[in-house]
Amino acid sequence: MSDKIKQPQHPFYEETLETKPIFQGRMISLQVDTVRLPNGETATREIVRHPGAVAVVALLDDKMLVVEQFRKPLEKVQVEIPAGKLDAGEEPEAAALRELEEETGYRARSIVHLQSFSTSPGFAEEIVHLYFTDDLEKGEVHLDDEEFLTCEAITLEQAQQYIREGRICDAKTLLAVYAWRMRTLTGSF
Known part of the structure; x- marks a missing residue:
């Protein structure tokens, strides 16, 4: 692609x-x-x-895995879906699997590509590849040396509350919550 x-x-x-x-x-x-x-x-x-990034909507027992971390450009702590940048030559699906386990400690046995989208086409070329999984098994967290975060599983209602509170405000996580809501209401994305 x-x-x-x-x-x-x-x-x-x-x-x-x-x-x-x-x-x-x-x-x-x-x-x-x-x-x-x-x-x-x-x-x-x-x-x-920007080399591009991946993000994963990961559901565990009808709850979405999210990470909470400080975002320096916003000067605040944010709740986001697991995500990260592509390494040189790395395929997006491999990066999504890697980032999910590194940040959450869960491995996806299967994963589905939902959409690829540009984040800020007025000035940046970054493309985020969004994936979905609800087929998880326990793995191990492997945070980067400069990465400090916590992981939790939240309900759809909690996610919507976090949006209202401004704890979730990044595009990839907003898109993930709305996609999750659509899947809950209609059975598909």
Whole structure:
């Protein structure tokens, strides 16, 4: 699956004339592109490059596994579904299985891809691959050295309360809760 599709034939397509690297970090890089607009004028676009990420809606006994951790950009603790970035050359499904066990201590015996989506297409290329499982077995937690979190299993009602309280406010977890609710109401995603 190609995450990026160039559409030079589309009338809104912006041709890249120049790319200027600004920053290269461990997780992201920043560049400024000069583009030709559809009307022939030029403009600049600030672009965050990211290797992509995975997230997992994991249900255990009709409860969703979530992790609670501090998020520095928001300066607060957040409740989120298990997730993490893709390692170089890693397939999304393998990353989803890895992240689920690392953060929750549960292994998925089977997993289903629900959707892949962009997080902030106005300035970032990050694609998150969302997976689902309710086929879990106990494994082992393997947190990264700089990762501090707790895992819990919450009901749909608790998840909706966390949204109202602002404890859940990230897009991937909101999408997960709404998908879970749809599955509960209709039997499918």
